[in-house]
Amino acid sequence: MAGSGLSFGSRSLAVFGILLLATQQYYPGTLLVLQLGETAAWLLSLMSGAFVLLLVWPVAAALRRIKGGSMHDLVRAAFGRPGVLLHAPLLSAALLMLCAITLRETSEMALTANFPHTPQTVAVITLLGAAILVAASRKESLVWAARMTIGPVIVGLAVIVLGTVGWGTPGFLAPFWGPGPLALVQRTPIAAFHYAPLGVVYALADGVSDRSRLVKALLLIPAVGALIYAAAKANLLMIYSYPTGVTITFPVHQAARLVIGGRFFERIEGLWLFIWVMGTIAYMAALLHVSALALTRAFGIKKLHIALLPMASAVLSLAYFPVDQAQTILLNETMALPITAITLGLPVICAAVAAARGRLK
Numbered sequence: 368m369a370g371s372g373l374s375f376g377s378r379s380l381a382v383f384g385i386l387l388l389a390t391q392q393y394y395p396g397t398l399l400v401l402q403l404g405e406t407a408a409w410l411l412s413l414m415s416g417a418f419v420l421l422l423v424w425p426v427a428a429a430l431r432r433i434k435g436g437s438m439h440d441l442v443r444a445a446f447g448r449p450g451v452l453l454h455a456p457l458l459s460a461a462l463l464m465l466c467a468i469t470l471r472e473t474s475e476m477a478l479t480a481n482f483p484h485t486p487q488t489v490a491v492i493t494l495l496g497a498a499i500l501v502a503a504s505r506k507e508s509l510v511w512a513a514r515m516t517i518g519p520v521i522v523g524l525a526v527i528v529l530g531t532v533g534w535g536t537p538g539f540l541a542p543f544w545g546p547g548p549l550a551l552v553q554r555t556p557i558a559a560f561h562y563a564p565l566g567v568v569y570a571l572a573d574g575v576s577d578r579s580r581l582v583k584a585l586l587l588i589p590a591v592g593a594l595i596y597a598a599a600k601a602n603l604l605m606i607y608s609y610p611t612g613v614t615i616t617f618p619v620h621q622a623a624r625l626v627i628g629g630r631f632f633e634r635i636e637g638l639w640l641f642i643w644v645m646g647t648i649a650y651m652a653a654l655l656h657v658s659a660l661a662l663t664r665a666f667g668i669k670k671l672h673i674a675l676l677p678m679a680s681a682v683l684s685l686a687y688f689p690v691d692q693a694q695t696i697l698l699n700e701t702m703a704l705p706i707t708a709i710t711l712g713l714p715v716i717c718a719a720v721a722a723a724r725g726r727l728k
Contacts, residue, residue: 374507374574374575374576375507375510375511375574375575375576376575376576376577376580377575377576377577377580377581377583377584378580378584379510379511379513379514380510380568380571380572380574380575380581380584380585381584381585381587381588382510382513382514382517383509383510383513383568383571383653384564384565384567384568384584384585384588384592385517385587385588385591385592385595386513386516386517386520386646386649386650387564387565387567387568387650387653388561388562388564388565388588388589388591388592388595388596389517389520389521389524389592389595389646390520390646390647390649390650391561391564391592391650392524392595392596392599392619393617393619393620393643393646393647396560396561396699396703397599397600397603397618397619398613398615398616398618398696399557399558399560399699399700399703400412400415400558400561400596400600401600401603401604401609401613401618402613402700403554403557403558404545404546404551404554404558404600405545405546405609405610406539406540406541406542406543406545406604406609407540407542407543407544407545407546407551408545408600408601408603408604408609409540409596409597409598409600409601409604410543410544410545410551410597411545411551411554411555411558411600412558412561412593412596412597412600413593413597414551414552414555414558415555415556415558415559415561415562415593416562416589416590416592416593416594416596416597417593418555418556418559419559419562419565419589419593419711420586420589420590422559422711422712422714422715423565423585423586423588423589423711424582424586425715425718425719425722426441426569426585426714426715426717426718427581427582427585427586428582428718429441429717429718429721429722429727430569430572430581430585431578431579431581431582432727432728433721433726433727433728434728435573436572436573436575436578436581437569437570437571437572437573437664438458438566438569438570438572438714438717439451439455439570439661439664439665440573441714441717441718441721442454442717444717444721444724444726444727445716445717445718445720445721445724445726446717446720450717451664451665452665452666454661454665454713454717455661455662455664455665455666456661456662456665457709457713458566458570458657458658458661458709458710458713459658459659459661459662459678460709461563461566461705461706461709461710462566462567462654462655462657462658462661462710463654463655463658463678463681463682463685464685464702464706465563465564465654465706466498466651466654466655466658466682467681467682467683467684467685467686467688468686468695468698468699468702469647469650469651469654470491470494470495470651470682470683470686471686471687471689471695472695473490473494473643473644473647474487474490474491474494474686475487475692475695476617476620476640491683491686494644494647494648494651495651495679495682495683497648497652498648498651498652498655498679499652499655499675499676499679500652501648501649501652502651502652502653502655502656502659502675503671503672503675504656506571506574506656506660507574509571509649509652509653509656510571510574512649513649516645516646516649519642519645519646520642520645520646521595523639523642523643524595524599524619526626526639527602527619527622527623527626527639528598528599528602530625530626530627531602531606531622531625531626532602534605534606534625535602535605535606536605536608537605539604539605539607539608539609540601540604540605545609556704556707557703557704557707559707559711560703560704560706560707561592561596562589562592562707562711563706563707563710563711564650564653564654564710565585565588565589565710565711566657566709566710566711566714567653567654567656567657568585568588569714570657570660570661571657572585599619602622603618603619603622606622606625607621616692616696620639620640623639651682655675655678655679655682656671656675658674658678659671659672659674659675659678662674
């Protein structure tokens with residue numbers, strides 16, 4: 368499919384997408400949703416998931432019917448060559464920003480919590496170098512590798528949620544509506560930032576062999592993601608309460624420190640960090656791969672790896688644009704809505720225009 372003799376099933380694509388969303392739980396998007404939803408952050412996660420499902424459905428249907436089957440083909444069908452030349456840099460910039468924030472957060476988290484005497488450049492080069500190596504592989508390899516990574520990531524989150532149940536107070540979830548029903552509805556589009564990695568999944572949809580099941584696979588991703596996010600947010604709120612919870616930079620890591628299973632099962636955050644880094648490398652590799660893929664397809668570059676090093680250089684520069692952790696979080700909050708609009712909003716517009724022009728078969 369699409370320039371490759373290999374392909375993968377819709378189920379593999381669904382697993383890949385769920386991995387990207389589950390890994391998002393570790394990053395500042397979690398803090399953003401806790402701030403937006405207050406005591407109803409778990410409910411806001413479900414509402415934003417329902418909102419994203421409405422956005423995904425027309426795009427999934429269009430990708431199943433469009434000739435070629437990729438987001439690139441859908442944009443071309445809707446707006447022609449000019450649309451492709453505009454959309455590719457926008458998508459690439461949005462995904463590179465996500466990658467940069469992830470790199471900054473992960474490197475600081477790893478060093479602050481576990482390796483305080485290690486120079487930050489060591490963590491940065493290690494993470495980015497590993498992500499580049501994985502990103503240089505074929506898209507089929509990226510998707511298939513998700514099957515090996517998804518298990519530890521989901522189990523790691525489950526252990527944290529279940530292992531901290533005894534620390535939680537259900538009363539901290541009151542009031543049920545948090546800032547109020549109207550406020551939750553108004554904040555839902557921003558909270559949909561958690562689902563921005565779906566832009567990566569759209570770009571790789573042309574590799575699916577069983578096209579008839581593509582729509583179900585794409586809808587399954589945000590549905591499962593919403594359940595993961597809601598459970599994790601409810602868990603964090605019951606442990607730390609609001610507003611204390613929104614002042615913790617890495618709430619999931621702090622929750623991991625509370626898991627105690629006896630004398631020989633303490634301080635699991637060390638093991639959890641390994642799982643987190645493994646998921647992070649897969650996540651960053653997917654962002655880098657699709658950023659480079661979008662530009663190579665748009666400008667007719669034959670080899671993907673030619674664009675990877677410039678992409679990685681841009682990520683490194685963007686990652687250290689904020690001077691400290693507070694500005695990193697502020698940058699994430701500022702870019703949340705634009706990134707969501709590019710990765711989730713623009714595909715809906717493209718699907719609608721392509722359908723109106725009769726380009727869907």
